Amino acid sequence: MMEILSALLTTAAWFGMCMIVFSVLAVLIPLHPRQPLWRRESFLDTIYWFLPSVLYAPLSLAMVGAGLYLMHGGDEQRIAAFVKQGYAPIATLPLWLQFVLLLVISDFIQYWIHRSFHGAAFWKFHAIHHSPKEVDWMVAARFHPVNFIVSSIFVGTLMILLGFSPVLFAMMVPFNYLYSGLVHANVKWSFGPLKYVFASPIFHHWHHTMSDQGGNMNFAPTLAIYDWLFGTFYMPKDKLPEQYGVDSDDVPEDFVGQLFYPFLNPQVQEELHAARTPKEYAESVPSQENAVIAAHAEPAPAVSETKATSIPAGAWSDTNAGNTPSTPYVDAP
Ligand SMILES: [Zn+2]
Numbered sequence: 001m002m003e004i005l006s007a008l009l010t011t012a013a014w015f016g017m018c019m020i021v022f023s024v025l026a027v028l029i030p031l032h033p034r035q036p037l038w039r040r041e042s043f044l045d046t047i048y049w050f051l052p053s054v055l056y057a058p059l060s061l062a063m064v065g066a067g068l069y070l071m072h073g074g075d076e077q078r079i080a081a082f083v084k085q086g087y088a089p090i091a092t093l094p095l096w097l098q099f100v101l102l103l104v105i106s107d108f109i110q111y112w113i114h115r116s117f118h119g120a121a122f123w124k125f126h127a128i129h130h131s132p133k134e135v136d137w138m139v140a141a142r143f144h145p146v147n148f149i150v151s152s153i154f155v156g157t158l159m160i161l162l163g164f165s166p167v168l169f170a171m172m173v174p175f176n177y178l179y180s181g182l183v184h185a186n187v188k189w190s191f192g193p194l195k196y197v198f199a200s201p202i203f204h205h206w207h208h209t210m211s212d213q214g215g216n217m218n219f220a221p222t223l224a225i226y227d228w229l230f231g232t233f234y235m236p237k238d239k240l241p242e243q244y245g246v247d248s249d250d251v252p253e254d255f256v257g258q259l260f261y262p263f264l265n266p267q268v269q270e271e272l273h274a275a276r277t278p279k280e281y282a283e284s285v286p287s288q289e290n291a292v293i294a295a296h297a298e299p300a301p302a303v304s305e306t307k308a309t310s311i312p313a314g315a316w317s318d319t320n321a322g323n324t325p326s327t328p329y330v331d332a333p
Pocket residue numbers: 114118126129130207
């Protein structure tokens with residue numbers, strides 16, 4: 001009980017911090033200047049923000065505990081040693097290198113999990129995250145429990161069992177809060193040339209548009225380079241994302257309704273979201289507007305292009321492993 005109370009207080013502190021930081025940014029450099037700081041669905045998103053403290057923390061502990069027990073055959077001394085320092089060789093690497101490694105591995109896995117959730121079979125779980133018609137930092141936590149458990153708890157448990165130092169996971173908490181809040185924030189920021197490496201607010205806002213505008217692209221949570229490598233990078237040069245939401249307008253606007261939404265209508269519709277890029281969509285439904293979309297769909301540049309080589313070597317440097325993970329992004333929007 002005390003653990004849950006303490007987790008709730010920690011979440012409240014981060015919630016307050018994110019509210020201040022991202023509200024100030026939304027006023028200074030808004031992507032949508034007329035969007036209010038408190039939206040119609042902000043209260044609902046607040047529930048999703050506090051859900052992990054109550055629901056997922058015990059589940060996460062149980063999964064890690066079960067994994068460790070199985071890996072060590074119940075040997076308490078070995079489990080205690082692992083909890084203290086992780087596993088060699090990964091845990092013996094410098095912390096900044098572990099941070100980079102963790103990001104590279106977990107982002108790769110999460111890219112593919114996220115892409116799978118956009119497929120017809122799992123889309124209804126993920127539609128909860130995509131249903132808001134206005135997007136800001138609060139949407140960062142809005143995930144159906146099934147989506148959250150697979151994308152975050154499962155991947156987090158896997159990373160812990162791989163042997164990364166437990167200290168690293170304490171560092172990841174502020175990073176995750178701030179980074180996922182930032183990419184959802186109502187902020188007109190693309191990270192300039194670093195947009196091919198890191199997910200920016202504009203990058204992720206494109207992901208929240210309808211499937212015929214970019215909603216089936218930009219899957220990486222942090223490293224946009226995976227979208228670039230796997231051909232799902234989408235940031236048109238002369239356009240900004242405008243409308244958000246899902247193609248089928250049937251996602252309930254209340255918490256309980258959203259929990260049951262994926263189960264109540266089991267026949268999976270052939271959603272437009274199912275594995276179609278804006279370009280493919282435009283080709284399948286030819287119209288004047290879609291021709292424009294196809295023309296704007298920026299193809300993922302080849303790895304050998306100058307854009308790839310012009311990525312500053314320092315992008316991966318220890319600036320990312322420090323205490324202020326947002327410091328590398330200093331370029332203008
Ligand atoms: Zn998505």
